[in-house]
Amino acid sequence: xxxxxxxxxxxxxxxxxxxxxxxxxxxxxxxxxxxxxxxxxxxxxxxxxxxxxxxxxxxxxxxxxxxxxxxxxxxxxxxxxxxxxxxxxxxxxx
Amino acid sequence: xxxxxxxxxxxxxxxxxxxxxxxxxxxxxxxxxxxxxxxxxxxxxxxxxxxxxxxxxxxxxxxxxxxxxxxxxxxxxxxxxxxxxxxxxxxxxx
Amino acid sequence: xxxxxxxxxxxxxxxxxxxxxxxxxxxxxxxxxxxxxxxxxxxxxxxxxxxxxxxxxxxxxxxxxxxxxxxxxxxxxxxxxxxxxxxxxxxxxx
Amino acid sequence: xxxxxxxxxxxxxxxxxxxxxxxxxxxxxxxxxxxxxxxxxxxxxxxxxxxxxxxxxxxxxxxxxxxxxxxxxxxxxxxxxxxxxxxxxxxxxx
Numbered sequence: 001x002x003x004x005x006x007x008x009x010x011x012x013x014x015x016x017x018x019x020x021x022x023x024x025x026x027x028x029x030x031x032x033x034x035x036x037x038x039x040x041x042x043x044x045x046x047x048x049x050x051x052x053x054x055x056x057x058x059x060x061x062x063x064x065x066x067x068x069x070x071x072x073x074x075x076x077x078x079x080x081x082x083x084x085x086x087x088x089x090x091x092x093x094x
Numbered sequence: 095x096x097x098x099x100x101x102x103x104x105x106x107x108x109x110x111x112x113x114x115x116x117x118x119x120x121x122x123x124x125x126x127x128x129x130x131x132x133x134x135x136x137x138x139x140x141x142x143x144x145x146x147x148x149x150x151x152x153x154x155x156x157x158x159x160x161x162x163x164x165x166x167x168x169x170x171x172x173x174x175x176x177x178x179x180x181x182x183x184x185x186x187x188x
Numbered sequence: 189x190x191x192x193x194x195x196x197x198x199x200x201x202x203x204x205x206x207x208x209x210x211x212x213x214x215x216x217x218x219x220x221x222x223x224x225x226x227x228x229x230x231x232x233x234x235x236x237x238x239x240x241x242x243x244x245x246x247x248x249x250x251x252x253x254x255x256x257x258x259x260x261x262x263x264x265x266x267x268x269x270x271x272x273x274x275x276x277x278x279x280x281x282x
Numbered sequence: 283x284x285x286x287x288x289x290x291x292x293x294x295x296x297x298x299x300x301x302x303x304x305x306x307x308x309x310x311x312x313x314x315x316x317x318x319x320x321x322x323x324x325x326x327x328x329x330x331x332x333x334x335x336x337x338x339x340x341x342x343x344x345x346x347x348x349x350x351x352x353x354x355x356x357x358x359x360x361x362x363x364x365x366x367x368x369x370x371x372x373x374x375x376x
Binding site: 192197208212227236237258259260273 | 283286287288289291292294295296299300302303305306307309310312313317319321324325326328329330331332333335336338339342344346349350352353354357358361363366367368370
């Protein structure tokens with residue numbers, strides 16, 4: 001779709017990172033004054049964030065699923081179950 | 095992994111949306127002063143953004159791939175190839 | 189201070205806008221999992237956001253106090269007391 | 283103005299921090315695809331960011347000018363002129 005529209009020229013990695021942050025702000029806006037957000041609007045904004053993440057991964061030529069799995073493995077190691085259970089403390093303060 | 099650590103209690107949809115925005119800020123930080131970012135650091139931060147997106151989709155009980163595809167279809171309709179080709183103009187100004 | 193360090197070269201308006209967003213993410217991080225944030229850390233992060241706002245206003249050659257006051261006047265008009273009292277509804281839905 | 287409209291009830295420190303991040307995303311949007319942003323729109327979005335910063339400082343009962351000055355002093359110390367001149371390196375890598 002991006003290629004059909006010649007949009008690749010705007011899609012530098014830096015511009016895509018900005019776009020992820022912009023859309024993340026719109027996602028957050030759903031929860032600005034209340035915990036109860038409109039479900040459909042949240043879905044739309046979440047989809048926008050992820051779309052730019054996919055475009056950025058594509059630009060960087062990395063496999064998004066693979067880096068998410070790798071990160072998950074590393075987080076598992078940083079937050080062992082016996083220390084992190086039921087706590088939201090950051091790993092360097094555990 | 096979240097369940098093993100009893101972290102579900104912190105993972106309200108609102109907190110996850112905040113987390114997406116926080117991690118998007120860290121991703122953007124890779125490009126703060128330059129277009130040339132450290133590739134590995136970008137991957138890590140991108141993985142963090144997507145991880146929270148997955149957790150939020152899970153919390154909302156929606157299929158992330160499905161909403162991304164649905165959004166893509168709707169964007170295709172808003173930006174017809176003949177009007178949008180080679181332009182970064184927003185759809186309501188096309 | 190910026191001039192003593194020759195940092196003006198990095199301070200394009202776009203880079204300063206990124207910096208505001210990055211620091212806003214760090215401010216938000218104080219409240220990631222809880223409403224109770226460390227007061228001193230919030231102050232520090234808030235100061236960082238405002239510092240970049242001041243640098244951006246300076247770059248754009250605008251008076252920050254003046255634009256804040258002008259915006260306040262315009263918000264007053266968009267949200268009349270009789271309609272907006274006690275509501276967080278956006279002005280176009282009032 | 284906030285008090286006339288009974289908006290204080292929505293203005294928890296956490297909600298104001300979210301609002302700063304949301305508005306920072308809108309400011310960034312001015313520069314999403316290009317370094318050249320519409321000057322007036324940037325001013326408006328910058329004013330929005332600062333307005334929420336002022337409300338948050340007020341909520342925390344801190345003097346915004348004072349914390350910005352204090353932060354500036356501390357940054358001066360972290361980035362000595364002789365080391366930081368002409369570089370965008372973070373202080374812990376200097």
